[in-house]
Amino acid sequence: MRRPNLAEQIAGDLAARISGGELEIGQKLPTEFVLSRSMGVSRAVIREAISRLKQEGLVDARQGSGAFVTSMRAAGSFRLDPREIENNREQLSQVFELRLTLEGDAAGYAALRRSDRDLLALSQCLHAIDANIRDGDDGIDADFAFHSTIAKATGNAFILELVDLLGAQLKNSVRIARLNSSSYVGRPEAVLMEHKEIYDNIVEQRVEAARSAARRHVMNAAKRLGLSVGF
Structure with missing residues (x-):
């Protein structure tokens, strides 16, 4: 060895x-x-x-x-290998399927439990995504921060930990996939609107609508990277 x-x-x-x-x-x-x-x-x-x-x-x-x-998770517990995912589109698709379930339900819980402080933080994330688009930045850090803030708004520490774990280990893979995917070109405005739809439903506490909007966003994000997820 x-x-x-x-x-x-x-x-x-x-x-x-x-x-x-x-x-x-x-x-x-x-x-x-x-x-x-x-x-x-x-x-x-x-x-x-x-x-x-x-x-x-x-x-x-x-x-x-x-x-x-940021986490007490012990080495050797559930984790992903970012280098392996970068070179394996099947694994990347499977991670997006995990996000589909996790982040969809997280948005529903967030709509039910969010506080005014959570809404302010989500609004700031939206502004950051918008600023990234105008500046020509890839916006991935702001994107994952938005989903992390939703997870925090659930009030469930385990959901937050898993969302943050996926985000930390998935960012570079998504960057590489975007660079290699012509279908992503010209789509940042659509991404912003998808995030805004999730945010609006969380603000109005529309639980099922927030859940559906988050799932739709993850599925669209996968499609923009040329991945097939969902059923």
Whole structure:
């Protein structure tokens, strides 16, 4: 068996500290400098290890602020391999089928339980998606932030954790799929309208309409990438 490289070893050690509660959700990781000194490796190794933790949905690296713990999920539990998904359209389709069920029901729960604070956060996400379109950005980060905010509005920590896990490990795959899909060209405005439909139904607390709008959006997103999902 291949021996794990230094970055994998460091990532595994940090993941164990997170799952063991030594590093709690919301806590900021020590800086690259501190970790490199304490673990006796270069900052480049630490940077790669943190990138791996981010891919696994354990941390969120914020530019200029550092990396923060976002999940207590232990290493080796349910996870996706982003590199494998990038090269396997069948697996990518299956992940979108999982999103179809998860995010559809999440939108329904969010419509039922959302607070004024949730609505404000969702509105800000919509503005971010709109700004991305005008700036010519791919908008993927704002897109996944919108779905994460919906998951948070459900009040169900497990839904939020799974949506965030999928988002963290799916972003790069979606970026690559978009670049390789001519069917996505010229569609950002349609994406914005789909998000707005979900938002409007959550605002009005139309549970089934919100659920249907979210499922329709995920199915359309798959079609834009040339994938076949649903039945």
